[in-house]
Amino acid sequence: MTQKFAYAAFMSLVLMAPLPVLAQPPSASPAKASPARDSVDERALNLFSEVFERVRGQYVEKMTDEQLVKAAIEGMLTSLDPHSSFLDTADFTEMQVQTRGEFGGLGIEVTLENGYVKVISPIDDTPAARAGFQSGDLITQIDGEPVQGLSLKQAVERMRGPVGQPIKVMVRRGVAETAPFEVNLTREVIKSQPVKSRAEGDVGYIRITGFSRQTQPGLEKAVQTLQQQLGNRLIGYVVDLRNNPGGLLDQAVSVADSFLDKGNIVSTRGRDGVETQRFDATAGDLTKGLPIVVLVNGGSASASEIVAGALQDQHRAVLMGTQTFGKGSVQTIMPLPDQKAMKITTARYYTPSGRSIQALGVTPDITVEQAKLEQVAQAPGRKESDLRGALSNDTPPKDAPRGQPPAAAPAPAPAAPAVPGSAEDYQLRRAVDLLVGTSLFRQLPAQPPAQPRITKTAG
Incomplete structure (x- = not known):
């Protein structure tokens, strides 16, 4: 059985659970190779065997066959891209434990x-x-x-x-x-408590820190609590995806679906560029059509970019903040003998408009930099495109996205950003202000048509 993953290129001290993505398993019956290909494969395997034997026999320290094979597999996978890797027994077992939360x-x-x-x-x-x-x-x-x-x-x-x-x-x-x-x-x-919420005046604030099996239930509980707490005073929602490194694709699809009544959410394409899976929204909007502002930044990656891209392309939410990380690839976890596994990139994903965000990220509709607090120089954050061996973007944008393209990278800011959700969170304040302003505008009474003014002059 294979599992698929879409999450950012970060290792975590808590080793955030690699989260399965809904995608097709690899083919069980690969196409038969041509004789020429067989010959090339044989030469390559002979070369590998020659190197293996020489290292085993002549390296200055004795190495076991298992050590050499593991090193060879790790080297092969990590050379592909930043997200492919080998999981030994300990890593694979730990990953399975992590999925329990x-x-x-x-x-x-x-x-x-x-x-x-x-x-x-x-x-x-x-x-x-x-x-x-x-x-x-x-x-x-x-x-x-x-x-x-x-x-x-x-x-x-x-x-x-x-x-x-x-x-x-x-x-x-x-x-x-x-x-x-x-x-x-x-x-x-x-x-794992990936969803938290609170009322910001008459606005419902929902922060999603990851996409695990608890995300969709947590979102539903948060919306229900806010609706009960604010009642008819509820004017909209701020969905905070900042510093969210990603997670389960099916949870990202479910979260996006919670805000959409119809339309595409995301699709995936494999090696040949053929669409392998397509996820569409089902009827029913958890928020009953209220306005939504989605907060993103350079730490918003993978599954969080799927949600942001879907809501932006479907004109369901206004994106506010800064450019996202830009990880637009899907990984598959393939179990191997002896409780080992390999994680390999098998597809790219695409937003409803057909754009890939790989190495580009999602551009917010309204760019708002975070407030700075301490007088400490802050190094610029890394993006997917900065990672060694990162996949290229196969759908470079022909037209500018809805938001303005990011300006050239500024010099390192002379301060550290405010903590998301804190009292000093300027981006959150701007999002709440936008929803309040939208609500006030909608409440303005309809004005009668202006009557033409008649001016009289002395003749």
């Missing part, structure tokens, strides 16, 4: 940059978030040991550990001249 760790998504572990974003209500980790922070040491020279996987493994066990990390924030500082944390069980 509980993980052990600190609660941050991270990547590797210039030898350091770089924070993509902290996860709400986790040790990392409470400790004040910010997007762009660089972790330079773990329990006194430098991280340089470690792979991302090795660094993540060192930061993980038994629940309740303390850990010290050295953090550098902003420009290189800034002195690093030590952060002491305690590992916790991270429970």
